[in-house]
Amino acid sequence: MSARTSPVGDELAGRFDDVRPLRSRPPFVLFEARERPGGRRVVVKVPDGVRHLWVDGLLRTQATLLGRIGSHPHVIGVLDSFTLDDGRPALVLEHATGSPRDAVTAAPEPLRAAIATGIKLAGALETVHAADALHCDVRPDNVFTTDVGEPVLGGFDEAVSTAPDASRFPQHVITAYTAPELLEGAAPSPATDVYGLAATLYELVAGHAAFREYAGESAATVIVRVLGGQVQPIVAPDVPIEVSDLLTWAMSADATKRPPTPAWFAEELARIELRQGWPRTHLVTG
Structure with a gap:
C-alpha cells in the first residue's frame, strides 16, 4: 500500500514531503518522510488500524521515555510528536533504518x-x-x-x-x-x-x-x-x-x-x- 492510498499516509503527506511506508509492526506503522522545511529525513510512527486507548497510551509513554533518554547516542532519538486528525498520537523519530x-x-x-x-x-x-x-x-x-x-x-x-x-x-x-x-x-x-x-x-x-x-x-x-x-x-x-x-x-x-x-x-x-x-x-x- 502506498502512502497516498493510506488515510494516514494522505494526512502525513500534508505535513511532510516524500512520505512512503517503511514497515508495519502491529500495533504501529512506520513511514519514512522528509520534514518541512529543511528536508531532514525522519521516521514517523503512528498507531495502525482503528483507535485503541491502550495503543495511544503506549505511544505517549514511549514519547515520554525517549524524551528523557533520547539524547543518548545509541538510543533512537524522538524529534517531535503531534496528534493526528482523529486524535491518535504520532512520533517523529530519528532516521535510522539500517540493519x-x-x-x-x-x-x-x-x-x-x-x-x-x-x-x-x-x-x-x-x-x-x-x-x-x-x-x-x-x-x-x-x-x-x-x-x-x-x-x-x-x-x-x-x-x-x-x-x-x-x-x-x-x-x-x-x-x-x-x-x-x-x-x-x-x-x-x-x-x-x-x-x-x-x-x-x-x-x-x-x-x-x-x-x-x-x-x-x-x-x-x-x-x-x-x-x-x-x-x-x-x-x-x-x-x-x-x-x-x-x-x-x-x-x-x-x-x-x-x-x-x-x-x-x-x-x-x-x-x-x-x-x-x-x-x-x-x-x-x-
Whole structure:
C-alpha cells in the first residue's frame, strides 16, 4: 500500500514531503518522510488500524521515555510528536533504518564491529535502566543503524517501568530472543535485557540466532524451543572461545546466573577488546 492510498499516509503527506511506508509492526506503522522545511529525513510512527486507548497510551509513554533518554547516542532519538486528525498520537523519530547485521557483515573486522556494537548498546540499556525502565524486547530487529553508521536501540513497545507504583503489562510479543523468565511469566530485571543483548550479539557473531524461529509457527512452539533448549557454543575459526563463553553465560536460562547488568556485560566485552589488541569502545551512559 502506498502512502497516498493510506488515510494516514494522505494526512502525513500534508505535513511532510516524500512520505512512503517503511514497515508495519502491529500495533504501529512506520513511514519514512522528509520534514518541512529543511528536508531532514525522519521516521514517523503512528498507531495502525482503528483507535485503541491502550495503543495511544503506549505511544505517549514511549514519547515520554525517549524524551528523557533520547539524547543518548545509541538510543533512537524522538524529534517531535503531534496528534493526528482523529486524535491518535504520532512520533517523529530519528532516521535510522539500517540493519546491524548488514553493518557488522560489511565491516573490515566483523567480530570487532560486533563487540563494539554490544558495548554501545549496553550503554544505551544502562541509560534506560537509570530512567526506571526495562526494554524487555532487545533483539536484532529492534536495533537500527543511523545514517552515519552508528547502532541505536529502538523498539520500545514492550518497555516497562520499574517505578514502585508502576503497573506491569503482559508481554505482547514472543520471539526466539525473549528471555526465559518472561516466557514463564516472571517479572523482568536488568538481567532480562542482558539476555536480549547477548542473544542479539550471538546472531551478529554466529550469523544465525541461538534459537531458530520459523514463519507461521505459534508462540507456544517458540516458548517450548527456548525453554527446552540449550544455547550452543559458537564454533568458528574466527571466533575466540572467550566470546562464545561470554555469550552463552549471558544467555543462561536462570537470570541470576547471568551478568547482572548491561554495564557488567560491557566490561566483559571490553576485556575481550583489550586481549585482542583492539581500541577500547567507551561505555556511554546517562
